[in-house]
Amino acid sequence: MDAFVARCRKAGLAVTPQRLAIFRRLAATDRHPSAEELHAAVRREMPTLSLATVYKTLDALAGIGAVRPVSRLGARGRWDANLEPHHHLVCTSCGTVTDVAEPRLEAAARPAAALAARHGFEAAGHSVEIFGRCAACRGRRRTGSSPQHEGRATWPRR
Amino acid sequence: MDAFVARCRKAGLAVTPQRLAIFRRLAATDRHPSAEELHAAVRREMPTLSLATVYKTLDALAGIGAVRPVSRLGARGRWDANLEPHHHLVCTSCGTVTDVAEPRLEAAARPAAALAARHGFEAAGHSVEIFGRCAACRGRRRTGSSPQHEGRATWPRR
DNA sequence: ATATATGCAAAGTCTTTGCAATTCG
DNA sequence: CGAATTGCAAAGACTTTGCATATAT
Numbered sequence: 001m002d003a004f005v006a007r008c009r010k011a012g013l014a015v016t017p018q019r020l021a022i023f024r025r026l027a028a029t030d031r032h033p034s035a036e037e038l039h040a041a042v043r044r045e046m047p048t049l050s051l052a053t054v055y056k057t058l059d060a061l062a063g064i065g066a067v068r069p070v071s072r073l074g075a076r077g078r079w080d081a082n083l084e085p086h087h088h089l090v091c092t093s094c095g096t097v098t099d100v101a102e103p104r105l106e107a108a109a110r111p112a113a114a115l116a117a118r119h120g121f122e123a124a125g126h127s128v129e130i131f132g133r134c135a136a137c138r139g140r141r142r143t144g145s146s147p148q149h150e151g152r153a154t155w156p157r158r
Numbered sequence: 159m160d161a162f163v164a165r166c167r168k169a170g171l172a173v174t175p176q177r178l179a180i181f182r183r184l185a186a187t188d189r190h191p192s193a194e195e196l197h198a199a200v201r202r203e204m205p206t207l208s209l210a211t212v213y214k215t216l217d218a219l220a221g222i223g224a225v226r227p228v229s230r231l232g233a234r235g236r237w238d239a240n241l242e243p244h245h246h247l248v249c250t251s252c253g254t255v256t257d258v259a260e261p262r263l264e265a266a267a268r269p270a271a272a273l274a275a276r277h278g279f280e281a282a283g284h285s286v287e288i289f290g291r292c293a294a295c296r297g298r299r300r301t302g303s304s305p306q307h308e309g310r311a312t313w314p315r316r
Numbered sequence: 317a318t319a320t321a322t323g324c325a326a327a328g329t330c331t332t333t334g335c336a337a338t339t340c341g
Numbered sequence: 342c343g344a345a346t347t348g349c350a351a352a353g354a355c356t357t358t359g360c361a362t363a364t365a366t
Contacts, residue, residue, distance in 0.1 A: 014320055014365050027239040032255050034236055036355080050323045055356060058237055060321090070236040070246070070255065071229050071287075077331085078192055078228040079216055081185040088228070089279045097190050097228065098277060104269045111262045112245075112288045119256060120293030121247045129229075129285050130270050135278030172340050172345060194330080208348045213331060218346095235355085 001027075004066055011064040021046050022057050023066065032070045072131040073097065087127055091134035098134065159185075162224055169222040179204050180215045181224065190228045230289040231255065245285055249292035256292065 004023055008015050021042045026033065033041070039054045061067040072090045082099065085106060089098040116123040162181055166173050179200045184191065191199070197212045219225040230248045240257065243264055247256040274281040 012320095016321065016365070018322070023239065026237055030240065030257050032236040032238055034355090038237070048323075051355095052324075052357080053322055056321080058235075059357095062237075065241070067237055067239050068241065070238050071231045072285075073229045073231070077216075078190040079184055079196070079225055080190055080228050081181065081225050082188065083223070083226065089274055089277060089281075091279075092282065098279070099188050100273060100277065102269070102273050104273075111260065112286060115258055115260050116247055116288050116290060119247060119258065120296070121249075121256070121288070122291045122296055123247075123288050124250065124290035126286055126288040127230075128270065129287060130274050130279070130281050131284065132274060132282035133280045138278070138280055170345095174340070174346065176347070192330090206348075209330095210332080210349075211347055214346080217332095 007064060007066050013060060013064060017046065018042075018049055018053050019057050019061070021049070022054060023061060026067060072129060085125070085127075088129050089134065090129055090131045091137055092131050093133050093137035093140075096134055096136075100130075165222055165224050171218060171222060175204065176200075176207055176211050177215050177219070179207070180212060181219060184225060230287060243283070243285075246287050247292065248287055248289045249295055250289050251291050251295035251298075254292055254294075258288075 001020075001024065004020075004027075005015055008019070013019070022038060025038055025042050031037075035054045035058060036051065038058075039049065039051045042054070043049050058067060062069065072092055073088070078097070084101065086099045086101045089100055091097075112126050113123045159178075159182065162178075162185075163173055166177070171177070180196060183196055183200050189195075193212045193216060194209065196216075197207065197209045200212070201207050216225060220227065230250055231246070236255070242259065244257045244259045247258055249255075270284050271281045
């Protein structure tokens with residue numbers, strides 16, 4: 001919690017009761033709540049909290065890397081007809097997703113099935129998501145100088 | 159394409175021009191389009207196609223495993239304050255996401271950075287998504303007898 | 317004091333649903 | 342022909358935005 005406050009200060013973000021409550025709640029669960037679930041939960045102790053503030057806060061905290069979306073693939077539905085095992089390079093800057101087929105990555109995830117079984121989980125498949133910056137975005141250079149976390153939940157549409 | 163038709167027939171899904179066009183388009187790209195992007199694209203050759211049909215079709219095709227959402231994590235935004243490297247067991251039946259920390263998976267995914275670099279991609283991290291059925295859903299038993307693909311894009315909210 | 321953040325309400329975007337007309341098997 | 346599918350329009354769900362008020366530093 002202290003680290004969180006320090007992080008906010010360092011980034012120039014005001015430390016408000018709302019942000020503290022939202023972060024505390026998110027840090028206390030591993031259930032990967034949605035904005036609405038967080039809102040409902042935090043609201044019990046802070047009944048005036050608005051849903052809009054939850055959205056704004058998550059965005060702000062993701063921006064400083066204090067929090068992150070569960071998947072880097074963005075919040076919108078995207079579809080694939082490629083049923084072969086393959087993995088994804090997800091650009092956290094522009095949001096493009098590039099397929100990669102790499103047998104070594106297959107082997108890599110092999111311990112996964114055993115791991116899953118230990119949780120009583122019946123694994124049907126897996127996929128590896130590698131996130132970072134694509135060639136095009138690297139070429140474009142970073143705009144700012146402050147550390148980039150690029151934790152936004154969605155990206156501009158193509 | 160023949161395989162697709164066979165798959166529909168086998169599953170008892172009617173083979174309509176709309177479904178053919180949507181599948182053909184999706185199979186022809188690796189850009190992981192959204193429903194709206196597909197609609198726009200297919201519409202050029204089939205101007206009467208409605209967006210609602212695209213949604214219904216993707217859902218139907220995912221149900222027979224002919225198509226799948228890019229991520230099994232669902233289309234809604236979910237958040238995480240756990241910044242430690244960890245992976246996810248995603249239940250394709252109820253949609254719950256369980257964290258797993260497994261050092262061996264870390265090591266195993268090491269070829270990822272090199273792989274990404276070969277694509278001009280600057281990897282910042284990765285995560286492994288293992289999908290299947292969680293213990294609770296296995297206990298609940300399958301309802302039907304036909305093959306389950308459970309490719310739906312979203313799950314009922316908790 | 318002043319720049320930021322909050323809360324509200326309205327607007328915007330994405331997705332689902334109900335239903336009559338149409339099409340597939 | 343009977344069941345399934347389509348297109349439309351309306352409803353629903355989720356997220357963002359503008360702005361006046363309140364708050365953090």
